[in-house]
Amino acid sequence: MKEFNSPEAWGDFIKASTTIPEGFRFATAALEFLPKERPAGKPYPMRLSLIVADQPTTAFAGVFTKNAFPGAPVLLNRELMQSDQVQAVLINNKISNVGSPTGLPDARALATEAGRLLGIKGGHVMAASTGIIGWSLPVPDMVRAMPGLVQAAGKSGPLDIARAIMTTDSYPKAFCVKAGSGHVFGIAKGAGMIEPNMATMLVFLMTDLDQPRAELQASLGRVVEATFNCISVDSDQSTSDMAILLSSQKKPRVPAAEFEKALFQVCEHLATHVVRNGEGTAHVMRVTVSGLGDDRLCREAAKAIVNSPLVKTAVYGNDPNVGRLMAALGDFMGNQGHRLDASALSVSLCAHTVFDRGVFQLSAEGEVALSDALKLARQDPTVTGYPQHDRFVDIEFKSQSGAGSARVLGSDLGYEYVKENADYRS
Amino acid sequence: MKEFNSPEAWGDFIKASTTIPEGFRFATAALEFLPKERPAGKPYPMRLSLIVADQPTTAFAGVFTKNAFPGAPVLLNRELMQSDQVQAVLINNKISNVGSPTGLPDARALATEAGRLLGIKGGHVMAASTGIIGWSLPVPDMVRAMPGLVQAAGKSGPLDIARAIMTTDSYPKAFCVKAGSGHVFGIAKGAGMIEPNMATMLVFLMTDLDQPRAELQASLGRVVEATFNCISVDSDQSTSDMAILLSSQKKPRVPAAEFEKALFQVCEHLATHVVRNGEGTAHVMRVTVSGLGDDRLCREAAKAIVNSPLVKTAVYGNDPNVGRLMAALGDFMGNQGHRLDASALSVSLCAHTVFDRGVFQLSAEGEVALSDALKLARQDPTVTGYPQHDRFVDIEFKSQSGAGSARVLGSDLGYEYVKENADYRS
Numbered sequence: 112m113k114e115f116n117s118p119e120a121w122g123d124f125i126k127a128s129t130t131i132p133e134g135f136r137f138a139t140a141a142l143e144f145l146p147k148e149r150p151a152g153k154p155y156p157m158r159l160s161l162i163v164a165d166q167p168t169t170a171f172a173g174v175f176t177k178n179a180f181p182g183a184p185v186l187l188n189r190e191l192m193q194s195d196q197v198q199a200v201l202i203n204n205k206i207s208n209v210g211s212p213t214g215l216p217d218a219r220a221l222a223t224e225a226g227r228l229l230g231i232k233g234g235h236v237m238a239a240s241t242g243i244i245g246w247s248l249p250v251p252d253m254v255r256a257m258p259g260l261v262q263a264a265g266k267s268g269p270l271d272i273a274r275a276i277m278t279t280d281s282y283p284k285a286f287c288v289k290a291g292s293g294h295v296f297g298i299a300k301g302a303g304m305i306e307p308n309m310a311t312m313l314v315f316l317m318t319d320l321d322q323p324r325a326e327l328q329a330s331l332g333r334v335v336e337a338t339f340n341c342i343s344v345d346s347d348q349s350t351s352d353m354a355i356l357l358s359s360q361k362k363p364r365v366p367a368a369e370f371e372k373a374l375f376q377v378c379e380h381l382a383t384h385v386v387r388n389g390e391g392t393a394h395v396m397r398v399t400v401s402g403l404g405d406d407r408l409c410r411e412a413a414k415a416i417v418n419s420p421l422v423k424t425a426v427y428g429n430d431p432n433v434g435r436l437m438a439a440l441g442d443f444m445g446n447q448g449h450r451l452d453a454s455a456l457s458v459s460l461c462a463h464t465v466f467d468r469g470v471f472q473l474s475a476e477g478e479v480a481l482s483d484a485l486k487l488a489r490q491d492p493t494v495t496g497y498p499q500h501d502r503f504v505d506i507e508f509k510s511q512s513g514a515g516s517a518r519v520l521g522s523d524l525g526y527e528y529v530k531e532n533a534d535y536r537s
Numbered sequence: 538m539k540e541f542n543s544p545e546a547w548g549d550f551i552k553a554s555t556t557i558p559e560g561f562r563f564a565t566a567a568l569e570f571l572p573k574e575r576p577a578g579k580p581y582p583m584r585l586s587l588i589v590a591d592q593p594t595t596a597f598a599g600v601f602t603k604n605a606f607p608g609a610p611v612l613l614n615r616e617l618m619q620s621d622q623v624q625a626v627l628i629n630n631k632i633s634n635v636g637s638p639t640g641l642p643d644a645r646a647l648a649t650e651a652g653r654l655l656g657i658k659g660g661h662v663m664a665a666s667t668g669i670i671g672w673s674l675p676v677p678d679m680v681r682a683m684p685g686l687v688q689a690a691g692k693s694g695p696l697d698i699a700r701a702i703m704t705t706d707s708y709p710k711a712f713c714v715k716a717g718s719g720h721v722f723g724i725a726k727g728a729g730m731i732e733p734n735m736a737t738m739l740v741f742l743m744t745d746l747d748q749p750r751a752e753l754q755a756s757l758g759r760v761v762e763a764t765f766n767c768i769s770v771d772s773d774q775s776t777s778d779m780a781i782l783l784s785s786q787k788k789p790r791v792p793a794a795e796f797e798k799a800l801f802q803v804c805e806h807l808a809t810h811v812v813r814n815g816e817g818t819a820h821v822m823r824v825t826v827s828g829l830g831d832d833r834l835c836r837e838a839a840k841a842i843v844n845s846p847l848v849k850t851a852v853y854g855n856d857p858n859v860g861r862l863m864a865a866l867g868d869f870m871g872n873q874g875h876r877l878d879a880s881a882l883s884v885s886l887c888a889h890t891v892f893d894r895g896v897f898q899l900s901a902e903g904e905v906a907l908s909d910a911l912k913l914a915r916q917d918p919t920v921t922g923y924p925q926h927d928r929f930v931d932i933e934f935k936s937q938s939g940a941g942s943a944r945v946l947g948s949d950l951g952y953e954y955v956k957e958n959a960d961y962r963s
Contacts, residue, residue, distance in 0.1 A: 434670020
């Protein structure tokens, strides 16, 4: 992956990577509303976005949050996954439409209205909402904005739509990969509240390759498991996460493996940048665990380490407090009822061995080198608009007691995260 | 419980609650050392503390961390739990003696030296260390300080020893309860890295009541489960936690239930103040979950809620972002493979119903009332030395799908937590 060290380089990169598959149009529109759940004040801004395929498609797939209190858009789309065709996705930010007394009817009414204006069946429009949980959508205000939105279809480019779905994201996330004579393209929204298992993340994937529906669903499931479900910003999994994949069926099918590889590349890029772009993230941690039981145990252990507040705050402070790495692993293993054979374990931080066969490998010189490596991997969380580099804080646990392995990306925890989240709704 | 709203009131309270059981003496001593694991700089201060019973006792008990990477003092004390008698506990702060190449021999050498100077067997001295993980104890420096420590035995009071074991704690935690003709007394250290299951917490409990050893162990296990294992500051469980209970056997035995009640009162007080005194804590959350499966499931759910970074930061900001409460519960239940019947659930925050039978109960007036309630429950995390009040942020989940219930205490997450933890070792 190339380094992004200036807004210009990032702009060039984004332009080059946003060729899009044939057969899709985008639109965005803005509106304002007064939430009834808050004391009277200034209006809140909302953005609507629309992804519409030229024709209804029979080739689509979706993966949804495992949260047991899912939002209305998740419920609606799960229904639509049972239908034969879909053609569009209607997206709004600011309110996630979760736990509202009128949640599902609201989502359905808005999808139907968009379908009516687009001249397609209401049952062919999927919904996606992100934002505050508990508030109700301002349906009349949204309906009023809908004709303008539909008329704008085709006037927005891929970067516009990637920008329009942002909430606290600081830069748009879009990526395109060529496969056969077509493309696989994706955009993602997601900054805070990201945990493995599809957490407050909206991912919209498009292709013109004519892969069959069953293949799309199987590939999407595997790829999401290996990418979006291996990242964690703050260990909270949202009520509203989804990854939707639509094919316009305009280009000849490619072999399944070739398609899945392209889909993986797109999702891996998006997932990495969802973490890099996490609320207040100064360091991106890449934790690899191998040889500690099976893949699943390795992944759970890696997640426990990237989610440890004490590991996260130490990394934020460029403090190579490596004792906390072992404490976090020991905490996870002990609580899960597993033994940990420390004498068969080695741990490295930023490619320096810090623990080997039962004992820490610490020295005054090593401490300085590690602190320098952490500083080098730091990005300034107050700089927004583009990724500053692609460096990671690599943390590696190697054992010999199993054949599994896993890699999880996560973010550190600092002042900017608290600032972003202590009064998110203001 | 009374309100502590001034240093004077707290001072009076502490004095009144530190009557101690007969048959114990305390001592503390200070020393300085240069850690070999850090670049040369100014010396680090360390405090040694000693709890010594007048005679060896056959009545003692201990509960230790479940962390699979335990420190040398935990290993040593687990051995001593197999012996017939103990008489003293040697405690140090600053270095936790975990993962050191010479960890267990160091702990043993120090205990033996303390025993030699006290005129008691080395095998009768337990060890407890708290502080940085990975570094080695400065044994020669500690041995040099030991004669002064032993000579001071009996010159320190209960508050001195409660203060001496503090690390990032901002005020000493000590509590005494009368039972029969004797007392149950305890001190605790613990501020950051506190999770249920005995996390970086050192608890020393003393009684003069002549309860048999088996009863002490059984009572301690049950009481720790209901108190220290129901609190969470930052979800990390330390390598070094322990609760040790010694009886001087000076006073007649009381009925087992009466003893356990006194022990519970002491531990509940200490556990509450370990949370109230957590690193950078501005609000203490008290989460009650009932009717959601069995006790264990209710407790795990309550822990998931108090450990959610998004819940913690919202509470810190006095922001009644109640959607995050349901999102955190849904996340936990979904990930554990449980269904959540939202239509049978009601949720309250600070005694206001915010969710009932499937939908949020939100209004502009309610929002103001909730925000005011959160502000009232706030303590200033930069004020140290005494607890400012005893108010909680009460969060209650009530369902009808099971008979279980649980209550968990936790802390919010704000700037002061990050400050405390981003460069803890400096």
